[in-house]
Structure formats: C-alpha cells, structure tokens
Amino acid sequence: MNVLELKDVTKKYGEFVAVEGVCLEIEEGKILSLLGPSGCGKSTTLRMIAGFTTPNSGTVAIAGENVDHLKPYERNVGLLFQDYALFPHMTVEQNVAYGLRYRGTPKPMIPSRVQQMLSLVRMLGMEARYPSQLSGGQQQRVALARALATDPQIVLLDEPLSALDAKLRLELRIELKEILRSVGATTIVVTHDQEEALSLGDEVVVMHAGKVIQRGSPIEIYKAPADKFVAEFVGRSNWFCATRRGRSSGDLSSYITSNGIEIRTRSAPTDRRGSADLCIRPEHIELMDVTQGVVSDEPDQNLLEGVVVDVAPLGADVHVVVDLPGETRLQVIRKNVGRIPTVVPGQPVRLCFAASDVLVFPT
Amino acid sequence: MRHFKSQLLLLLPAAAVYLFFLVLPLWTVIAESFRTFTPGRIGAVAGAPLTVKNYTEFAGPVYATYFGQTYVLAFFASVIAIIIAFPVAYYIAKNASASVRKIWISALVGLMFLSALVRIYAIELTFGSVGILAPFMSFVGVNMNGTAYINIIIIVGLLHYAIPISILIMIGAILNLNPRLTEAAQSLGASAIESHLSVTIPLCIKGIVSAFLVSMTFGVSAFAIPWILGRGRVQFISNIIYSRFSEVSNYPSGAAISIIMLVLSLLMIFIISRIATFFDRT
Amino acid sequence: MLSKRHTDAGLGVLLKATIALTAVFLLLPVVMTVIMSFDSRNYLGQFPPPSLSTQWFTKFAHNGYLWSGLRTSLLLATATTVGATTVGALAALAISRMTAQWRDPVTTAFLSPLVLPGVIIGFALLMAFSALSAVPTFLKMLAGHLLITVPFTIRMTLIGLAGISATLGEAALSLGANERQSFFTIILPLAKNSIAAGAIFAFAFSMDDLTISLFLSDFNTYPLPVALVGLMRSNFDLTLAAAAVFLMGLTVIILIVLDRIFGLERVIGHGIYKA
Numbered sequence: 001m002n003v004l005e006l007k008d009v010t011k012k013y014g015e016f017v018a019v020e021g022v023c024l025e026i027e028e029g030k031i032l033s034l035l036g037p038s039g040c041g042k043s044t045t046l047r048m049i050a051g052f053t054t055p056n057s058g059t060v061a062i063a064g065e066n067v068d069h070l071k072p073y074e075r076n077v078g079l080l081f082q083d084y085a086l087f088p089h090m091t092v093e094q095n096v097a098y099g100l101r102y103r104g105t106p107k108p109m110i111p112s113r114v115q116q117m118l119s120l121v122r123m124l125g126m127e128a129r130y131p132s133q134l135s136g137g138q139q140q141r142v143a144l145a146r147a148l149a150t151d152p153q154i155v156l157l158d159e160p161l162s163a164l165d166a167k168l169r170l171e172l173r174i175e176l177k178e179i180l181r182s183v184g185a186t187t188i189v190v191t192h193d194q195e196e197a198l199s200l201g202d203e204v205v206v207m208h209a210g211k212v213i214q215r216g217s218p219i220e221i222y223k224a225p226a227d228k229f230v231a232e233f234v235g236r237s238n239w240f241c242a243t244r245r246g247r248s249s250g251d252l253s254s255y256i257t258s259n260g261i262e263i264r265t266r267s268a269p270t271d272r273r274g275s276a277d278l279c280i281r282p283e284h285i286e287l288m289d290v291t292q293g294v295v296s297d298e299p300d301q302n303l304l305e306g307v308v309v310d311v312a313p314l315g316a317d318v319h320v321v322v323d324l325p326g327e328t329r330l331q332v333i334r335k336n337v338g339r340i341p342t343v344v345p346g347q348p349v350r351l352c353f354a355a356s357d358v359l360v361f362p363t
Numbered sequence: 364m365r366h367f368k369s370q371l372l373l374l375l376p377a378a379a380v381y382l383f384f385l386v387l388p389l390w391t392v393i394a395e396s397f398r399t400f401t402p403g404r405i406g407a408v409a410g411a412p413l414t415v416k417n418y419t420e421f422a423g424p425v426y427a428t429y430f431g432q433t434y435v436l437a438f439f440a441s442v443i444a445i446i447i448a449f450p451v452a453y454y455i456a457k458n459a460s461a462s463v464r465k466i467w468i469s470a471l472v473g474l475m476f477l478s479a480l481v482r483i484y485a486i487e488l489t490f491g492s493v494g495i496l497a498p499f500m501s502f503v504g505v506n507m508n509g510t511a512y513i514n515i516i517i518i519v520g521l522l523h524y525a526i527p528i529s530i531l532i533m534i535g536a537i538l539n540l541n542p543r544l545t546e547a548a549q550s551l552g553a554s555a556i557e558s559h560l561s562v563t564i565p566l567c568i569k570g571i572v573s574a575f576l577v578s579m580t581f582g583v584s585a586f587a588i589p590w591i592l593g594r595g596r597v598q599f600i601s602n603i604i605y606s607r608f609s610e611v612s613n614y615p616s617g618a619a620i621s622i623i624m625l626v627l628s629l630l631m632i633f634i635i636s637r638i639a640t641f642f643d644r645t
Numbered sequence: 646m647l648s649k650r651h652t653d654a655g656l657g658v659l660l661k662a663t664i665a666l667t668a669v670f671l672l673l674p675v676v677m678t679v680i681m682s683f684d685s686r687n688y689l690g691q692f693p694p695p696s697l698s699t700q701w702f703t704k705f706a707h708n709g710y711l712w713s714g715l716r717t718s719l720l721l722a723t724a725t726t727v728g729a730t731t732v733g734a735l736a737a738l739a740i741s742r743m744t745a746q747w748r749d750p751v752t753t754a755f756l757s758p759l760v761l762p763g764v765i766i767g768f769a770l771l772m773a774f775s776a777l778s779a780v781p782t783f784l785k786m787l788a789g790h791l792l793i794t795v796p797f798t799i800r801m802t803l804i805g806l807a808g809i810s811a812t813l814g815e816a817a818l819s820l821g822a823n824e825r826q827s828f829f830t831i832i833l834p835l836a837k838n839s840i841a842a843g844a845i846f847a848f849a850f851s852m853d854d855l856t857i858s859l860f861l862s863d864f865n866t867y868p869l870p871v872a873l874v875g876l877m878r879s880n881f882d883l884t885l886a887a888a889a890v891f892l893m894g895l896t897v898i899i900l901i902v903l904d905r906i907f908g909l910e911r912v913i914g915h916g917i918y919k920a
Binding site: 370371373374376377378380381383384385387388389391392395447448450451454464465468469470471472473474476477478479480481482483484485486487488489490493494495497498522523526527554555556557580583584586587590591600601604605608614617618621624625628629632 | 649650652653656657660663664667670671672673674675677678681689690691692731732733735736738739740742743754755758760761762763764765766768769770771772773788789791792795799849852853855856859860870873874877878881885886889892893896897899900903904909910
Binding site: 050051052071072073077078079081082083085086087088089098099101102103104146147150 | 810812813815816817818819820821822823826830831834835
C-alpha cells in the first residue's frame with residue numbers, strides 16, 4: 001500500500017513556481033531519496049508533506065487519507081531537520097519525550113519508550129545532557145530518536161548529513177540506513193548530495209526546476225539518466241557536442257564533434273541526422289601508453305589520442321586530465337589497484353572507451 | 364485571516380500606549396502652539412484666536428543664542444566623544460585580554476546605567492568650586508564662575524555619558540571587522556596608523572556615525588545637565604521649554620518651541636542617517 | 646620606513662595615554678563622590694576630607710523628603726516594568742511574525758520615543774492631561790514612563806526572538822504540539838532571558854527619569870529624581886553624595902542581575918542602541 005501519495009501538486013510563490021505538477025507515491029517501509037540542486041523544489045515538497053506549506057493545487061494523502069486540511073501537528077509525520085532543531089533548553093530525554101507528550105502517549109509509558117529510542121540510536125546514558133553538550137553526530141542521533149519516537153507514518157529527513165564532516169558523514173549514513181530499516185520506517189530523504197541519495201534510497205527521484213525529472217533505482221539513475229541534467233548532476237561526466245554522421249554498422253552510430261573527433265555510440269534514439277550531447281563517464285575510459293603495442297581499432301570501441309595535462313593521485317582513485325586535439329579536455333578516473341600504467345604530464349596517451357558506454361542526448 | 368487578527372490583538376496594547384500617550388499629546392501640543400496667550404493665565408483659553416506669533420517670536424537673536432548654545436555644545440561634545448572613544452574602543456575590542464575587556468565593558472555599561480542626577484552631582488563635586496581641580500584653576504587664574512568655564516563643565520557633563528555609549532557602540536562595530544584586513548594593509552606597506560586610517564575607520568564608519576548620532580541626540584535633548592551645571596547662565600532649548608511651563612505658564616509659547624525642537628531633532632537624525640548611508644560601503 | 650616606525654611608536658604612547666585619561670575621567674567623579682560622602686565636616690569643604698564619618702548617610706536615612714521620593718520611584722518603576730514588559734513582549738511577538746516589508750517600518754515607529762527629547766514628551770503629556778484633572782499623578786507618570794520604556798522591552802524581546810531558529814517552532818509542531826503549546830514550551834522559555842533583560846532596562850530607565858516626571862509630579866507624589874534635583878538646586882550638600890552612593894549601589898545590583906541573565910557583552914552591538 002502507498003503510505004504517501006502526492007497527486008499533481010503545485011506550489012507557487014507569486015510568479016515563482018516552486019513545485020509544478022509533482023506526483024509521488026511511496027510504499028510502506030521504503031526509503032525514497034529526493035535529489036536535486038538547491039532551489040529545485042525538493043524542500044518545498046517536503047514542507048508540503050509535513051504540513052508547513054499548503055499546495056496551490058493537487059492533493060497530499062497519507063495512508064490513503066487526504067491531509068490537505070490538516071495542520072502539521074495533526075499529521076503523524078516525523079521530521080529530521082537539517083539543523084536538527086533540538087530544543088536547547090531541554091535535556092536529551094525531554095527532547096525525545098516531547099513528541100510522545102503531545103501525541104498523547106500515556107504518561108507512564110513515556111520513559112520506557114524514550115529508553116527504547118535512545119538504545120536504538122545508541123545514546124543510552126546521555127539522557128540528562130543538553131544539546132549544547134553533544135557533538136554534531138550525537139545531536140543527529142537524538143534528533144532521529146525524537147522523530148522516530150512517536151512511530152510516525154512517514155519520516156522526512158531534510159539534508160540529514162549535511163551538517164557533519166566528511167568522515168562522520170559516511171559512518172552515520174550507514175547507521176542511519178540501518179536504524180530506518182530496523183524500525184521499518186517509510187522515509188523520504190531530501191538531499192542535494194548524490195552520494196547520500198544513491199546510498200540511502202531504495203529509489204531515487206531527481207527533481208529540477210520544480211518538476212520530477214526521473215524516478216528509478218540508484219543504478220538506473222546513474223546508468224540510464226533520463227536527460228542531460230540528470231547525467232550531469234549525478235556522477236562525473238565528460239561532454240561532447242556532436243553531429244550525427246549516419247549509421248556506421250549494425251546498431252552502431254557515428255558522431256563527429258565540432259573539433260573533428262569521431263565518437264561511436266551504440267544507442268541512437270532517432271534515425272534522422274541531428275546534433276546531440278554525448279556523455280562519457282571518466283571511469284569508463286581506459287588509459288594506455290602510446291608505446292604500448294598496437295591496439296586494433298574495433299568498431300564498437302572508441303580510440304582517441306591525447307596528451308596528459310595533470311595527474312592527481314587521490315588514494316583509491318587516480319584522476320588524470322587529458323587534452324585532445326582541438327581544445328577538448330577529458331577527465332579519466334583509474335582505480336588505484338593492480339598494475340596501473342604510471343603517466344606523467346606531457347606524456348602522449350591513448351584513450352579507449354566502449355561505444356555502449358557513451359550516453360546520447362539529442363539536442 | 365485568524366493569524367492576522369491575533370497579530371493585531373498582540374499589537375493593540377502597544378499601539379494604544381503610543382496613540383494615547385504620544386500621538387494625541389503631540390497633537391495637543393501642535394494645536395496649542397497656534398493659540399494666543401493671555402499673560403497671567405495658565406495655558407491658552409479654550410478657543411482662543413489662532414496665531415503664528417508663538418513661532419515668530421523665536422526668530423529674534425535672543426532665542427537664536429539658545430538654539431546655538433544647544434547645538435554647538437552638543438556638537439563639540441559629540442565630536443570629542445568620538446575622537447576619544449574610537450581608540451579606546453579599538454583597544455578594548457582588539458588588544459585587551461578577555462578579563463580586562465570584561466572589566467571595561469562592565470564599567471562602561473555601569474556608567475550608562477548610572478543615574479543621570481548622580482552623574483551630574485558627581486561632576487559638580489569633582490569639577491566645581493570644591494573639586495580637585497579648583498586649586499589648580501584658581502592658580503592659573505580661571506574664573507570658575509565664568510560662562511566659558513560653565514560651558515566646559517556642560518561639555519564635560521555630556522561627555523561623561525557620550526564617551527561610554529560611543530565606546531560601547533564602536534566596540535560592536537570593531538568586533539565585526541575582519542582583522543585580516545588591517546594585516547593585509549600592513550603587509551602591503553602601510554604603517555599601523557595608515558592602515559587604520561585607510562581600512563579600519565572607513566569600514567567602521569557606520570558605527571562611528573551611529574555613535575555620533577546617539578551622542579548628538581542625547582546632547583540636544585539634554586535637560587538636567589545644563590539645568591544644574593549651567594547655573595541658569597547657560598540654557599538649552601529643553602530648559603527654555605521647561606521655564607515656559609514652570610515660570611511663566613506660557614503654554615502656547617512652550618508648545619511652539621517644542622514643535623521647533625522636534626522638527627530640528629528629526630531633521631538632524633534624518634540628515635545624519637543619510638550621511639551614514641552615503642559613507643557606508645560595506 | 647624608520648619614520649613610519651617612529652610615528653607608530655609615538656601614536657602607541659598617545660593611545661595608552663588616551664585610554665588611561667579616559668578611564669580616569671570616567672571614574673574620577675564616581676570615586677570622588679564616594680569619598681566625599683564620608684566627609685566628617687558638616688559643610689561642603691575642599692577635597693579631600695580631613696577625616697571620615699557616616700554622618701551624611703545618617704542624614705540621608707532621616708530625610709523623609711528623599712525617602713518619600715524613593716518609595717514613589719520604586720512603586721512607579723515596578724508598575725512601569727510590569728506594564729512595559731507585557732505590552733512590549735506582546736508587540737515584539739506580533740512584529741517578529743510580520744513580513745520583512747512591514748517589520749522594519751513598524752519597528753522604527755515603536756522605537757521612535759528613544760530619539761524624542763524627554764522634555765517634549767513630558768510637556769505633551771502635561772498638556773494632554775491638563776484637560777483630565779481627575780487622573781491621579783501616579784498614573785500620569787506611569788503613562789510617560791511606559792512610553793519611554795516600551796521601546797526597550799520591544800527591542801530586547803525582538804533580539805531574543807530573533808535568536809530562536811524558526812525550525813524549533815516547526816519541530817514542535819511536527820511533534821504534535823499545537824501553536825499555543827509550541828509557544829509556551831519552546832518560544833517563551835527560550836526568549837525569557839531577553840524579555841527579562843528588557844524588564845531590567847525598563848526598571849532602570851523608569852527609576853532614572855527626571856524630565857517627564859518633573860512635568861507630571863506634584864508636591865505629594867514625586868519620584869526620587871525630582872526630589873534629588875530639588876535638593877540639588879536648593880541645598881547642594883553632602884546628603885546628596887550619600888544618596889548618590891546609595892543609587893550607585895542600586896546600579897551595581899542592576900548590572901550584576903543583567904550580567905547573570907543576559908550577559909553584559911551581549912549588550913554591546915544590540916543592547917541599548919544598535920550600531
């Protein structure tokens with residue numbers, strides 16, 4: 001059953017359309033990531049679900065019941081705020097108990113529920129502390145315990161990890177997912193961070209300019225982006241503006257860039273001649289020394305030559321920047337495992353990538 | 364709509380206070396200022412004929428002296444306060460240790476809360492005829508009952524409030540300043556003083572002007588300071604208004620001066636604020 | 646380069662001298678008054694006093710005129726504080742919920758009494774009340790004091806409310822508290838120190854007001870500053886020094902309380918006047 005259903009929801013602020021015709025549903029126990037750049041309407045969507053903002057048109061239904069006329073406190077929605085919004089004048093215990101108190105949990109049952117929640121987020125023994133005495137990660141756990149305590153029908157996480165530093169973020173991301181799964185919370189994570197969205201969500205919804213652009217599994221979003229925006233926003237990418245030269249052989253097509261570089265692609269959505277934006281992910285490009293023997297020119301492979309401009313060894317990955325003839329610059333990411341050819345700036349190299357890895361977006 | 368109504372309800376008590384205790388009384392003053400005054404009566408007779416005589420009598424040179432005294436003394440006090448307060452504020456904000464800063468700030472806030480009359484009494488005691496400066500003054504031959512000395516005492520009285528408040532306002536402005544900027548200026552070859560003249564002061568101009576504005580507003584509306592320290596020989600506009608009430612009961616005349624003073628005060632605030640906006644580049 | 650160094654060094658000395666002289670100038674009158682209040686001479690003589698006594702404090706303690714003024718002042722300041730804090734906090738609450746385009750002009754309007762000369766407010770109230778002779782003196786003065794203290798309570802409450810993140814109120818709502826409950830459990834407890842600081846300002850400024858009270862008081866009901874100024878003009882003796890020391894003690898108490906509940910360093914920048 002769908003716990004939450006948004007039907008054709010639109011929100012305008014004067015002339016500005018923040019959210020336009022958004023439809024969204026989420027099944028019980030699933031985690032949905034709402035991904036998009038700032039100003040894409042994802043926060044407005046979240047605020048409409050929580051009840052802080054009323055849509056101009058469309059309906060929001062929770063558990064099959066229309067909630068448009070309900071105040072935030074009349075909906076059973078758990079909210080984890082970006083800044084956590086822990087009440088600074090209350091202890092950890094009082095913070096977690098707050099929702100229980102106002103959602104009508106019988107008084108004698110509150111302490112045991114608080115204990116249960118604190119053990120869930122591994123914050124037992126911190127009951128008497130004030131938020132100012134907690135680290136960022138601890139504050140986040142308390143805020144999560146507070147949001148989950150009332151057993152909400154749906155949990156909304158607003159940029160849950162953005163206030164933490166990089167290392168802690170990874171740790172807490174795993175823990176957050178674990179906790180949400182263990183209580184079976186139906187969750188929407190709003191974030192502009194693709195890693196957060198792809199790693200937390202069972203499904204990812206990408207929003208742009210108030211509209212839903214694509215919905216799919218994290219793999220689909222990355223492998224088969226619906227449009228240029230999604231391809232650019234999720235993951236790293238190299239881009240070529242190219243014109244189609246016609247069918248070369250089988251299901252392969254051939255494009256030529258403005259700088260005269262030929263790119264072969266496998267999927268061509270239209271038959272007609274036309275221009276397209278071609279995208280190749282940096283990790284799909286093989287890097288070879290020019291002296292490294294002869295490479296046969298397979299029809300389903302692309303083979304380009306260029307000169308290394310910069311090499312940045314970043315631990316697990318090595319980022320290499322290569323200039324192709326005609327002022328085209330490519331990023332290549334190699335895994336730092338096994339025997340990888342060492343390249344130095346100035347060195348001529350061959351680049352190789354499969355035609356099937358090239359994404360084509362007709363313009 | 365309910366939300367809007369409850370907001371108005373919250374605002375209502377304050378609005379009533381301002382309407383009944385400020386707007387209506389000021390309106391009464393304006394109305395009274397155009398009434399003809401009959402000497403020997405308290406206030407104008409109800410329905411007395413309208414006149415502008417209450418205003419025209421202030422065109423004379425006698426009154427110009429009072430206005431001049433008020434504005435000139437307040438201006439000098441404000442300028443001196445700024446010149447003294449800026450380096451002190453800079454020292455407290457930048458160079459003083461945390462505990463020294465705390466002591467300064469406590470003392471300054473304390474001086475601001477000090478009763479105005481205690482301040483005046485203490486200044487009269489210190490700088491008046493029994494004060495510690497008295498032997499020195501008589502030695503150098505300064506007449507402590509002369510108008511010149513009285514003017515100085517009044518400025519001293521104004522300064523004793525204007526300096527602490529100016530320091531406090533400017534500490535706020537200086538604390539907001541990025542310390543790297545003066546360091547950048549000095550690394551580019553400016554001396555300490557040059558870097559302050561070219562970087563610190565222009566960036567603090569808003570704080571400097573508000574300190575000046577507050578000192579000036581305080582100075583021109585000063586009442587007790589010239590009343591006591593002026594010994595009747597130096598009077599500010601405030602004192603003239605009070606004397607219209609307490610000595611001659613000429614309310615229409617008092618009302619007219621009040622209106623002139625009010626207009627001048629608002630005009631001054633408006634002009635100084637505009638100057639602040641003009642200079643403010645931040 | 647060397648001349649720059651000399652200028653800087655010279656200015657450094659000048660700076661230190663300015664700071665020291667300023668400290669002396671600001672504190673000397675206070676210290677002098679305290680010392681003179683213990684003068685054993687029974688006339689106002691040259692500083693320093695040859696020997697010390699507490700006679701002036703005894704005289705102050707037996708001065709019914711001043712004590713009557715003090716009683717009125719304390720009553721008046723208490724009533725003013727209660728009234729101004731309530732009225733100001735409510736108004737600030739309304740102002741804080743306004744949209745930006747309304748908030749600024751409304752705030753400016755409510756802070757306007759701060760820049761009006763006290764004499765004009767006193768004179769205007771005198772004229773307005775002259776038609777209503779039945780109004781008790783105490784209430785007339787209360788009206789004037791409310792007008793000059795409400796700006797402080799509004800400003801301090803606004804500062805307190807501005808420091809409360811909007812998400813805290815929303816968090817309360819999302820946890821099931823309605824608007825009223827969220828106000829009383831979250832907003833009010835978090836704003837209470839600023840509101841209390843506003844109350845202290847109101848009390849201090851009411852205790853200190855001379856100008857407005859001078860127009861509105863009469864021979865039976867007069868606050869302490871009016872009594873003090875009367876003595877100062879008629880009989881400039883050291884009973885006043887004793888009274889001044891008493892008032893300084895009151896200032897110190899106010900200072901300590903303010904520091905405890907609000908923090909003196911926070912008074913800078915957004916306390917009395919904003920830069």
